Amino acid sequence: MSIPVILLVEDNRDDAELTRLALAESKVVNQMVWVHDGQEALDWLYCQGAYADRDPCQLPSVVLLDLKLPKINGLEVLERIRNNPYSRRMPVVILTSSREEQDLIRGYELGANSYIQKPVDFDQFTHAIKELGIYWMVLNAPPPPGERGEGE
Amino acid sequence: MRSVGVKIAGSFGIALILLMLIGILSYVNIRKLNANTQWVIHTHLVIENLESLLARLVDAENAQRGYIITGDSSYLAPYHAAIAQIDQHMQVLRRLTHDNPRQQQRLDQITPLIQRRLVFFAQGINRRQSSGGFRAAQAFIAAGYGQSVTNDIRALVAAMEGEEQRLLEQRNREAQSSSRATLFTIVVGIPIAFVLLGLLAFAITRSIAVPLARLSGATEQIAAGKLAVDIPVEAGRRDEIGTLQQNFQKMQQRVLERTAALEESNEALRQSEERFRLMIESVKDYAIILLDPEGRITSWNAGAERIKGYRAEEILGKPFEVFYTPEAIAAGRPQAELRQALAEGRFEEEGWRVRKDGSRFWANVIITPLYTEEGALLGFVKVTRDISERRRAEEQLQALNADLLQRTAALEASNKELEDFSYSVAHDLRSPLRSLDGFSRYLLEHTIAHLNAQEQDYLQRMRAAAQRMARLIDDLLNLARIGRTAMRMEPVNMSDLAAEILARLHRRDPQRRVVTEIAPDLLVQGDHSLLRIALEHLLDNAWKFTSTREEARITLGMLRLDDTAVYFVRDNGVGFDMAYSDKLFTPFQRLHAEEEFPGTGIGLALAQRIIQRHGGRIWAEAEVGHGATFYFTLGA
Numbered sequence: 001m002s003i004p005v006i007l008l009v010e011d012n013r014d015d016a017e018l019t020r021l022a023l024a025e026s027k028v029v030n031q032m033v034w035v036h037d038g039q040e041a042l043d044w045l046y047c048q049g050a051y052a053d054r055d056p057c058q059l060p061s062v063v064l065l066d067l068k069l070p071k072i073n074g075l076e077v078l079e080r081i082r083n084n085p086y087s088r089r090m091p092v093v094i095l096t097s098s099r100e101e102q103d104l105i106r107g108y109e110l111g112a113n114s115y116i117q118k119p120v121d122f123d124q125f126t127h128a129i130k131e132l133g134i135y136w137m138v139l140n141a142p143p144p145p146g147e148r149g150e151g152e
Numbered sequence: 153m154r155s156v157g158v159k160i161a162g163s164f165g166i167a168l169i170l171l172m173l174i175g176i177l178s179y180v181n182i183r184k185l186n187a188n189t190q191w192v193i194h195t196h197l198v199i200e201n202l203e204s205l206l207a208r209l210v211d212a213e214n215a216q217r218g219y220i221i222t223g224d225s226s227y228l229a230p231y232h233a234a235i236a237q238i239d240q241h242m243q244v245l246r247r248l249t250h251d252n253p254r255q256q257q258r259l260d261q262i263t264p265l266i267q268r269r270l271v272f273f274a275q276g277i278n279r280r281q282s283s284g285g286f287r288a289a290q291a292f293i294a295a296g297y298g299q300s301v302t303n304d305i306r307a308l309v310a311a312m313e314g315e316e317q318r319l320l321e322q323r324n325r326e327a328q329s330s331s332r333a334t335l336f337t338i339v340v341g342i343p344i345a346f347v348l349l350g351l352l353a354f355a356i357t358r359s360i361a362v363p364l365a366r367l368s369g370a371t372e373q374i375a376a377g378k379l380a381v382d383i384p385v386e387a388g389r390r391d392e393i394g395t396l397q398q399n400f401q402k403m404q405q406r407v408l409e410r411t412a413a414l415e416e417s418n419e420a421l422r423q424s425e426e427r428f429r430l431m432i433e434s435v436k437d438y439a440i441i442l443l444d445p446e447g448r449i450t451s452w453n454a455g456a457e458r459i460k461g462y463r464a465e466e467i468l469g470k471p472f473e474v475f476y477t478p479e480a481i482a483a484g485r486p487q488a489e490l491r492q493a494l495a496e497g498r499f500e501e502e503g504w505r506v507r508k509d510g511s512r513f514w515a516n517v518i519i520t521p522l523y524t525e526e527g528a529l530l531g532f533v534k535v536t537r538d539i540s541e542r543r544r545a546e547e548q549l550q551a552l553n554a555d556l557l558q559r560t561a562a563l564e565a566s567n568k569e570l571e572d573f574s575y576s577v578a579h580d581l582r583s584p585l586r587s588l589d590g591f592s593r594y595l596l597e598h599t600i601a602h603l604n605a606q607e608q609d610y611l612q613r614m615r616a617a618a619q620r621m622a623r624l625i626d627d628l629l630n631l632a633r634i635g636r637t638a639m640r641m642e643p644v645n646m647s648d649l650a651a652e653i654l655a656r657l658h659r660r661d662p663q664r665r666v667v668t669e670i671a672p673d674l675l676v677q678g679d680h681s682l683l684r685i686a687l688e689h690l691l692d693n694a695w696k697f698t699s700t701r702e703e704a705r706i707t708l709g710m711l712r713l714d715d716t717a718v719y720f721v722r723d724n725g726v727g728f729d730m731a732y733s734d735k736l737f738t739p740f741q742r743l744h745a746e747e748e749f750p751g752t753g754i755g756l757a758l759a760q761r762i763i764q765r766h767g768g769r770i771w772a773e774a775e776v777g778h779g780a781t782f783y784f785t786l787g788a
Contacts, residue, residue, distance in 0.1 A: 014587035021594060068580075097582040101637070120582055120622030122590035122615075 002090075002142050005031045006133065007060040009041040009077065010095075011069050018122065019064065019095075022129035033060065038072025041065075042080060045087060059090050062136035065112075067096040067103055075106055082111045089143035091136055155391050156360055163352040167345060174341035181334035188327030195320040198248050198255075202309045202316075205241040208234040209269065209302060216273045220280045220289040228277070235270060242266065252319075255312055262308045265301050272298035363393050367400060379408055439536040442522075445529045447472045447490055459515075459538045461508030472534065475505045477512065493519040493532060502543075505536065514543045574632055581625050588618040620752075627754035630685070631739060634761050639679040646674040646719065649687050650708045657695045666695065666704040674710055674719060676786050678766050686762040689755035690721040690782050696749050697725030697780065716785055724779040733772055759784075 006023065010016045016034050023032055035041045043049035047057035063081070067074035074094065081087045093114040094107045107115050116132065119125050215231035218224070242263065249255035276298070280289035366384045373381040383404055385397045432440050432453050439456035441449055448471055452464040460467075460475060467474075473486045480486065480503075493499035498520050505515040516537040522530040592615045596608065603611070647670050654668045676683070691706065698704030707722040728736075728743045735741045739757040759782075763770045767787025774780035 012583050014590070015583060018586065018590040021590070097580075097586070101633075118582070118586060120585045120589055121619055122586070122593040125586065125590065 002061050003031075003056065003058045004137060005033055005060040006137070007041065007044065007063045008032055008034045009038065009063065009069065009074065010034065010066045011036050012066075015066070015118065018125065019129060022122075022126040023133055025126055026130035026133050037070045038074065038077040041077055042072065045081070046084075059087060061140075061142060062091040062093060062113075062132075064093050064095045064132070067094060067098055067107070075103070075110060078107065078110045078112060091140065091143075093132060093136070095132075156393060159359070159391075160356060163355065167349050167352060170341065170345045170348060174337055174345065177337040177341070178334050181330045181337065184330040185327050185334070188323045188330065191323040192320060192327070194248060195316045195323070198245065198316045199313055201241045201244050201248065202313055205238060205245070206306065206309055208238045208241065209266070209305065212238070212270075212273055213298070213302070216276055217293070220276055220286065220293065223280060223286065231273070231277075235273075238266060238270075249312075252315075255315060258308050258312050258315075262305055262312075265305045265308070269298060269301040269305065272301065360393060363397065367393075367397060370404075371400070374404065374407070379404070379411055437537065439534075441472070441534045441536070443472055443490075443532040443534055445531055447486065447532070450531065456536070459507075459513070459536060460505075475536070477504050477506055480504075489517075489519055490532060493521050494529075497521065502539065513538050514540045570632075574629055582622055585618040585622045585625075589615050589622075592618070620750075624752050624754075627752045627758070628739075631754055631758055631761065634682065634685070634758060634765070637682075639682065639765060641677055642680060644676050644678050644680050644683050646676055646683065646687065647672055647708070649684055650674075650691060653684075653688050653691050654695075654706065657691065661695075664699070664704065665702070666698065666706060669705070669707040669709070671709045674708070676717075676719075678786055679762075682762045682765065686759040686784075687721075689759045693751075693755060693782075694721055694723035694725065694780075696751065697727075697744075698723045699749070700726060718783050718785055720781050720783045722779065722781040727774040727776050727778050727780045729776050730774060733774070736772055737770070 008016060008019055010019065020032055020034070033044065035044050040050070041063070044051045044054065045059065045063075047054045065074045065078060069077070072080075074096070078092055078094070081090060081092060091113045092111070093116060094103075094112045095116050095118060096103070097118050104115050114132075116128055119128065212231050212234035215227045215229075215234060218227035219231065242259070245259055246256070249259065276289050276292050279292050280286060282288060284291075363384065363386065370381050370383050381404075383397065383401045385401050386394060388394075389397070432451075435453055435455045436458050437455055438453075439459045440451075440453045441456050442451035444450050448469055449467055450469075452462070452467055456467075457463055471486075473481050476486050489499050489501070498518065500516070500518045502514065502516050504512045505517070506512055516539045518535045520533045520535075522533055524530055592611045596603075596611050596615075600608065650670050654666075654670075658664075658666070687708075691708075694706045695704075698706065701724060705722075705724045708719070709722070710717055710719050712718070726744075732743055736743070737756050737760040740753040741757075742751070742753040760770050763784045763786070768785040770782060770784040772780055772782045
């Protein structure tokens with residue numbers, strides 16, 4: 001089972017706040033969890049490290065993943081998520097400023113469900129986040145849960 | 153064709169027949185003469201016998217008379233002898249004249265007369281011996297019986313003699329005419345035969361011997377080397393001589409032609425050899441040396457002198473080892489190289505060689521064995537080049553290459569840096585802008601009641617500035633990316649692309665009245681996404697710069713210029729001053745104020761880069777206030 005939570009992996013405070021604002025405006029999502037880097041994201045997902053006591057230890061509805069992250073970068077986080085049978089089917093949307101084709105190709109190769117470039121225009125940004133929230137939280141039927149692995 | 157053989161045989165035949173005729177005539181005439189001579193003898197015999205007959209009759213008469221007168225019986229012996237002879241003569245005469253009936257007839261008349269005369273002789277003798285004796289006998293004789301018979305005999309004998317005389321004369325005449333004919337035949341026939349043979353000889357000489365002699369004279373001259381001598385040819389002559397002359401002339405022609413060809417090729421060969429020799433001798437860049445089978449130098453050219461420093465007279469005959477370094481000689485390299493050249497047909501290497509002054513140079517050496525046509529080894533050709541310069545150049549080139557590799561690596565590194573930079577630009581520069589825009593927007597929305605119009609305007613400006621900077625960054629990154637993304641060539645329908653882009657523009661500014669005209673099916677070969685970007689910018693510009701027009705008009709078309717397809721985007725917008733046309737395609741170069749027509753100034757630079765990557769070119773024509781036309785080609 002997944003919980004109606006969006007996990008935002010974002011190192012930029014501003015972007016995190018803007019995303020929160022956009023999601024709040026969409027009135028779709030009440031709960032957004034924000035982690036600052038790749039390692040923290042993995043800890044949160046697999047209830048380890050600082051999040052070892054997270055309860056209930058369940059996967060979010062969708063992960064919004066920035067690519068340029070401290071410690072473990074976004075693509076690597078995605079790779080680990082996909083390599084773990086437990087989280088293999090969890091929706092992951094890449095949300096980044098990068099328009100580099102190589103990032104886009106690599107992202108899809110690693111099994112990203114969507115790739116969204118953050119627009120500078122906040123109206124457009126809000127629009128994109130809103131649609132994203134509606135799609136993944138409301139319209140999309142969540143995947144059946146994978147087997148709980150040993151974690152990272 | 154009447155052959156020479158037939159001619160000769162014919163002529164000899166005529167001469168032989170003539171001689172045979174002469175012979176036959178002579179033979180016949182001589183036979184006749186001979187027969188006549190026999191007949192003359194015969195006539196004489198007849199006459200002789202006739203005379204003898206008469207003489208014996210006279211003898212017998214004389215003997216009888218002697219007896220009668222003397223009574224001496226010794227006279228009776230000659231009388232009997234004469235009588236016996238008379239009989240013999242008569243038999244002879246019979247035999248001699250048996251072919252002449254008239255003479256036989258006369259003999260027939262004479263025979264009884266002789267009998268009667270002999271009877272009278274006997275009666276005279278008997279009378280003397282009888283009783284009457286001398287008187288009786290004398291009377292008997294005086295009676296003259298005997299005398300008249302004797303006279304008859306004489307007359308007949310005379311007739312026979314006359315006959316024989318006449319025959320003799322006749323036969324003499326015949327013999328004479330016969331001998332005259334023979335003489336005539338001989339005297340006339342032989343000269344005629346002579347003349348004929350002479351003519352024949354003359355004819356043969358003229359028609360065979362003379363031409364042959366001329367021909368043989370000509371052949372002698374040819375044999376002596378005067379090939380161009382005139383061969384006498386009798387036109388129209390069809391016999392062996394004619395054939396001989398013609399064939400000989402043909403042969404001479406062939407010999408002349410062959411000789412000419414031979415002389416020509418000999419001359420060509422001589423010239424070529426001379427040229428070759430001069431060429432070899434004058435070659436300065438290559439030492440071309442001939443070696444005998446043992447490796448001694450037999451020929452030396454200018455190049456060899458220049459490269460190795462020896463003059464021909466001081467090096468000819470020396471072993472070629474002198475060009476090698478002491479190390480190479482110690483290792484037996486020179487002879488090994490000859491052996492390798494023999495074994496493989498060629499030896500080539502690059503290595504150190506030594507000049508006369510002892511200095512070394514880097515040489516390219518090729519050694520090739522030379523054989524006679526029979527396969528005997530004549531020696532070797534050794535071609536040496538001084539490639540010290542080339543070696544130096546190669547070393548320099550290698551150094552340059554190494555340098556270049558280093559620089560390339562450095563360039564690649566800086567390119568990588570640039571890419572990393574772009575990446576961080578894309579990522580990091582946009583984030584603050586997003587914050588600026590986002591929070592301004594939030595403020596605008598949530599504090600609008602507390603802000604006056606000016607404050608709201610400032611916030612709007614902040615948002616606009618942030619968004620414009622984001623566009624600038626995007627365009628800049630596009631410009632960089634277009635230069636390095638790989639092109640994928642495929643058929644592209646530019647008409648469809650343009651229709652799509654213009655439809656989007658219509659949707660964006662539905663209030664505008666823009667007439668668009670697109671030539672159908674402009675099919676080109678190119679990168680679909682790049683061409684889309686180029687067309688987007690060109691049409692965007694057209695759209696933008698016609699915004700002040702009541703009725704805007706945008707055209708995409710094609711025309712042909714020297715067989716090259718030239719595409720164009722034409723608008724009836726504000727146009728521009730052609731004085732600035734060279735700055736049109738410079739990035740960030742603008743010809744209009746930002747307030748008037750917004751834009752980053754990068755669109756045309758992008759379009760130009762895309763067209764250039766397709767091997768084409770782009771240019772513009774415009775007039776202020778009368779629109780602009782952008783032309784472009786797409787290479788071959």
